[in-house]
Amino acid sequence: MKNKANSIILMFFTFFLVFSLTMQVKGKPQQYTPVTIETLEYSIDELNAVKNDNARLAESNREKKEKLDELSSMSDIGYEEFIDSYKNEIRERKLEIGMEDLVGPGVVITMYDNQVKRPDWYDVNFDVIHDLDIQIILNDLKIAGAEALSINDERLISKTSVRCTGPTIRVNDVIMATPIYIKAIGDSAKLYAAVTVPNTYGKDLKDLGLGFEAKVSDEILIKAYSGERKYNYARPLEEGINK
Amino acid sequence: MILIILGVIAGITIGFLFPYTYNPTYSLYVSISILACLDSIIGGIRAIMEKKFDSWIFISGFFVNALLAAFFCVHG
Numbered sequence: 119m120k121n122k123a124n125s126i127i128l129m130f131f132t133f134f135l136v137f138s139l140t141m142q143v144k145g146k147p148q149q150y151t152p153v154t155i156e157t158l159e160y161s162i163d164e165l166n167a168v169k170n171d172n173a174r175l176a177e178s179n180r181e182k183k184e185k186l187d188e189l190s191s192m193s194d195i196g197y198e199e200f201i202d203s204y205k206n207e208i209r210e211r212k213l214e215i216g217m218e219d220l221v222g223p224g225v226v227i228t229m230y231d232n233q234v235k236r237p238d239w240y241d242v243n244f245d246v247i248h249d250l251d252i253q254i255i256l257n258d259l260k261i262a263g264a265e266a267l268s269i270n271d272e273r274l275i276s277k278t279s280v281r282c283t284g285p286t287i288r289v290n291d292v293i294m295a296t297p298i299y300i301k302a303i304g305d306s307a308k309l310y311a312a313v314t315v316p317n318t319y320g321k322d323l324k325d326l327g328l329g330f331e332a333k334v335s336d337e338i339l340i341k342a343y344s345g346e347r348k349y350n351y352a353r354p355l356e357e358g359i360n361k
Numbered sequence: 362m363i364l365i366i367l368g369v370i371a372g373i374t375i376g377f378l379f380p381y382t383y384n385p386t387y388s389l390y391v392s393i394s395i396l397a398c399l400d401s402i403i404g405g406i407r408a409i410m411e412k413k414f415d416s417w418i419f420i421s422g423f424f425v426n427a428l429l430a431a432f433f434c435v436h437g
Binding site: 121123124125126127128129130131132133134135136137138139140141142144145 | 364367371379382385392401423
């Protein structure tokens, strides 16, 4: 009889233990990085910087647009043909320097860090997307004849840089993290081949276990460049001056 | 022995059907506590087999083990 009672006690506690264990397993514990005061302060600084950047960029964008509208309205009076050609030229230049939204066939590339858990000795640097990887992919796409490129909807213009900022990258002074979407307009077959055929950098990345997916699309929208355009040192060559 | 197996089966079933889980922040402490409880349970089974089982020692050991384990884990 005593033995029976003991077994019942044990049963209840076993039940409690297994119940907790099951809940624990069901909870799928994830890896959390501790948030220290330092990282918090760093994040606050970063956020403020981004906010300031945004406000400044929006302001300068508005000014530029006003100026452009003014010029467009000025050209409405006068010789029709001249004005039309002038407008066309403006359009062409806008297209060239990334002020127009563009659509066309091309590829969309998605890049993200390796999602699979590696052993502890594995160097984590092999598992994350670096700025250099993106630069090489961009270069490959350009070689394949890409006419317009964007990273996470940040248009690539002549002054664009891809810069490493710790766990994030910075393109056109906009901070972005993985997943990174690279859009390219051009001959879609060529562009697709340039990043997926064996011996290309994209294929190598994929073989290393990093997330790299290229998708051909018939219609891709690449948004216009919205950042600042300022030239402090370069200036157009004026006629009549011999250098 | 059958009762213990019954307890295991009931624990798994109800645990999976139960709609709540732990806050993941505390999962480390909970897992350490579970380990300590497991130690107590296995000790209890052994005591039953040796016919030396004392329910008060078992119950107090169970909780003290679990709480101490979690305490040491929290305070490093």
